[in-house]
Each structure stands twice: as C-alpha cells, then as structure tokens.
Amino acid sequence: MSALILALFAGAVVGLALGALGGGGSVLAVPALIYLLGFTPAAATTASLLIVTVTAATALYAHARAGHVRWRAGAAFAAAGILPAAVTGAVAVRLPQAVLTVAFAGIAALAAARMLRPVAAGAGNADRRVRPGRAAGTGAGLGALTGLLGVGGGFLAVPALVTVLAFEMQAAVGTSLLVITVNALASLVTRSGAAGTLDWADIGPFAGAAILGAWDGKRLAGKVSGPGLQRAFALVLLAVAAFMLVDALT
Numbered sequence: 001m002s003a004l005i006l007a008l009f010a011g012a013v014v015g016l017a018l019g020a021l022g023g024g025g026s027v028l029a030v031p032a033l034i035y036l037l038g039f040t041p042a043a044a045t046t047a048s049l050l051i052v053t054v055t056a057a058t059a060l061y062a063h064a065r066a067g068h069v070r071w072r073a074g075a076a077f078a079a080a081g082i083l084p085a086a087v088t089g090a091v092a093v094r095l096p097q098a099v100l101t102v103a104f105a106g107i108a109a110l111a112a113a114r115m116l117r118p119v120a121a122g123a124g125n126a127d128r129r130v131r132p133g134r135a136a137g138t139g140a141g142l143g144a145l146t147g148l149l150g151v152g153g154g155f156l157a158v159p160a161l162v163t164v165l166a167f168e169m170q171a172a173v174g175t176s177l178l179v180i181t182v183n184a185l186a187s188l189v190t191r192s193g194a195a196g197t198l199d200w201a202d203i204g205p206f207a208g209a210a211i212l213g214a215w216d217g218k219r220l221a222g223k224v225s226g227p228g229l230q231r232a233f234a235l236v237l238l239a240v241a242a243f244m245l246v247d248a249l250t
Contacts, residue, residue: 006036007202011209014051018180018210019059019217021233022158022173025052025180025210027108027240037202041097046191047198051207053184056154059214060177066218068174073165076135077157077175078182081143085183088147089190095148101248104149105241111159112237138164139179146183147190154180155237 010032018025026048033044063069092100138160145156157176161167167175 003037003202004205006032007206008209010036011051011206012213014206015055015059015210015213015215016217016220017236018052018055018154018177019062019214020173020220021217021236022059022063022154022176022180025055025154026184027104027155027237027244029206029210031243033202033206037199037206039199039202042093043198046188047203047206049184049188049191050198050203051210053181053188054207055210055214056177056180056184058211059218060174060181062215062218063174063177066174068170069178070167070171070175071178073135073161073167074175074178077139077142077161077179080136080139081146081179081183082186084140084144085147085186086190088144089187090147092148093191098248100149101244105245105248107145107149108155108237108241108244111156112234112241114159114163116231116234117163135165142179143183143186147187155233155240158233 010029014025014029014032017028029048029051030041030044033039033047034041039047060069142156142160154176157179158169158172161172161175162169
C-alpha cells in the first residue's frame with residue numbers, strides 16, 4: 001500500500017477521534033507515523049503536534065458553533081499550561097524514549113479508569129461556577145504532561161474537565177480542543193528546529209485528511225449520548241495504553 005493512501009487513511013482516523021472525542025489524535029497519530037509511514041519517534045512527535053494543532057483548531061471551530069466550548073474554563077486551562085508545556089517539551093527530548101512511552105501508557109490507563117467511573121447526577125452543571133484556581137492548577141499539570149509526552153493533551157484534558165470541573169461530556173470534548181490547540185502550539189515552540197527535516201509529502205495529506213475527518217467526527221458526536229462518548233473514549237485510552245506498554249517492553 002502506498003504511503004499516500006496510508007497517510008490519508010491514518011489522517012482520517014485521527015481527525016475522527018479529535019472531532020468526536022476531543023482527544024486521542026496524537027496518541028493515534030504518533031504510532032501511525034512511526035509504524036505506517038516510517039518516521040523516527042522524534043520526527044513523529046513533532047509531525048504529530050503539527051497535524052493535531054491544525055486539526056484541533058478546525059474541530060474547535062465546529063464545536064464552538066454548536067455552543068459546546070466553555071471559553072472561560074478553557075482559557076484558564078490553556079493559559080496555565082503554556083509555560084509548563086514549553087519547559088517540559090524541552091526536557092523531553094533528553095529523556096529515554098522507553099521511559100516516556102511507559103509513563104504515557106500509565107497515565108492513559110489511569111485516565112481511562114477515571115472516565116469509566118459513573119459521574120454523579122447533576123454534576124454537569126457545576127462548570128457554570130468555574131473555580132479559576134482549581135482550573136489553572138489542573139491546566140498547569142496538564143500542560144507539563146503535554147510537553148513531556150509530546151501530545152496535544154486531549155486524552156488528559158477530557159477526563160480532567162469531566163472529573164475536576166464536572167463538565168458534561170459534550171462540553172468537555174469541545175473545550176478540550178481549545179486546550180489541545182494552545183498546548184500543542186506551546187510544545188511546538190521548543191521543537192521548531194526539527195520542522196525543516198520533516199517529510200511534508202506525507203504530512204500534508206495526513207493533515208488534510210485529519211481536518212476533513214474532524215468535521216465528520218463532530219457530526220458523529222452529535223448523534224451519540226454523552227455517557228456513550230465517555231465510554232468510547234475510555235476504551236480508546238485503554239487500547240492505546242496497552243499497545244504502547246507492550247511496545248515499550250518488547
């Protein structure tokens with residue numbers, strides 16, 4: 001199968017994940033770039049951040065039009081995470097890849113376990129009374145993990161918004177896209193020197209298919225219940241965590 005077809009297919013899947021689930025794009029994009037398109041781990045991380053940034057921004061626009069973005073809490077999360085994402089992004093390039101992979105898998109599994117817990121009834125209205133200190137503190141931690149792991153952070157942002165600020169799932173999905181866009185851009189600042197060595201012949205089609213897939217993912221999200229999306233997201237996280245842990249240990 002040609003690299004172009006693989007790039008288009010993988011990009012469509014990443015876009016669907018970001019559009020429907022508000023995350024999972026980077027954790028799907030990085031393995032696809034490495035195992036399907038032959039990127040090195042370092043190049044795949046940088047390319048993934050580029051792809052996820054433009055795709056998340058597209059999906060953010062679609063969710064904002066539907067009123068699913070809580071701008072105040074999202075801005076607090078994003079602003080608090082900018083500096084930590086940039087700092088840990090610079091540190092991450094000096095750490096062994098296996099260490100990062102195992103840490104990534106563990107965090108993804110923990111996030112999935114929290115997402116599978118039932119959310120208390122009526123909790124979805126708690127986001128109307130946003131606590132800026134709590135949102136900023138969680139956002140700073142999220143930004144640090146985003147920079148360290150080289151991902152957009154949606155797979156962590158959605159559980160954080162659901163469990164820490166008690167967002168309903170659709171609002172968490174939409175708001176996470178704002179956090180992803182800002183955190184991915186902050187991480188890219190520390191990796192800008194690597195962009196010139198990337199294979200744009202693969203990245204271009206990948207990103208284009210991801211953008212189109214994000215619009216389809218947004219429509220899919222409107223047809224699935226919030227609890228259904230939450231369970232689907234948790235299962236995606238568990239699958240990714242298992243795959244990356246096996247890959248790191250074999």
